[in-house]
Amino acid sequence: MSNRATVWSVGSYVPRRKVTNKMLSQHLETSDEWIRARTGIRERRYAAADETAATLSTYAARAALHAAGVGAEKLDWVLVCTDTPEMWSPPTACFVQDALSASHASAIDLTGGCAGFLQTLQLAEGMAAAGARVLVVGTELLSRFVDPADRHTAVLFGDASAAFLLGSSAERQGLSLGRSLSQSDGSQADILTNPYGGVRHEITAEVAAAGAHHTLHMDGPKVFKHAVHRMSQAGEALLAESGLTSADLDWIVPHQANQRIIDAVTHQLGLDPSRVFSHVDRFANTGSASVALAVADMLHQQLIRPRQALLLVAFGAGFSWAARMLTADALAPVLFLDGDTV
Secondary structure (H helix, E strand, O other): OOOOEEEEEEEEEEOOEEEEHHHHOOOOOOOHHHHHHHHOOOEEEEOOOOOOHHHHHHHHHHHHHHHHOOOHHHOOEEEEEOOOOOOOOOOHHHHHHHHHOOOOOEEEEEOOHHHHHHHHHHHHHHHHHOOOOEEEEEEEEHHHOOOOOOHHHHOOEOEEEEEEEEEEOOOOOOEEEEEEEEEEOHHHHHHEEOOOOOOOOOOOHHHHHHOHHHOOEEOHHHHHHHHHHHHHHHHHHHHHHOOOOHHHOOEEEEOOOOHHHHHHHHHHOOOOHHHEOOOHHHHOEOHHHHHHHHHHHHHHOOOOOOOOEEEEEEEEOOOEEEEEEEEEOOOOOEEEEEOOOO
């Protein structure tokens, strides 16, 4: 049997600060009941003032390395997927590479919205199968990129980071990367966007004064419709390509956007809700970190068992969507950091 890319270990970091719906309702025209009824979210985490995309990424990366017992000097690649980077240049991954003292690693950033982590896995798996040791990190500080006065977006997002350490199955067992797919439809880009900061819409003094550069534009009903359709479509297509049906799945791990989307995808795929993982009530939408954070939490709670099959699906800005099969050839060790660091 040929060598396969394997998730050797998983690490994650969620900031200590909890922001409840009640806390948000103190400055927004909303309530805990309104938010929970429309999103299923009860609370989310916000990074501390001295935490950045690089620090969150480094915490999750160290957790993954510590869980695996692998030194950072053994890494070949550090890939950070984020829509909220440390700065536009250099890449956030370079700050992480330096903080880890991963002296032999090449470091680059990727972005793909909430589907970006699964897309990055698809790019990284060939290197890992060939013997490279690849750290894939998904990180977001979305609390700093939404309008705090907009109740339609401010309630949806939280901050977090999660990391997969990838390597070859020839060296060690773990969560085996199976089939995957990803697609995009750029014609829908204006439905979910933060347009400022690039060369098309520069951040002028007027834009900065209005805070528009930290405003997420979202057509909620259209995003909901596309998210449900595309994640369901991706899941069905990947199952068909793998010669499987939904009955062969032990778990589906959807992007944690909101509970209504998760429920609609569950219904569309004809799944038993007890096999669909959700912790959106505790962490909200963490963007590029979302799916990896969910897997980290599942391993932390010992929900995943040996030989179980998992389907990961995600949808995000672009629009982009992706799906990935994981098989637990062995249980990947995990370190889930809740406000603590290593």
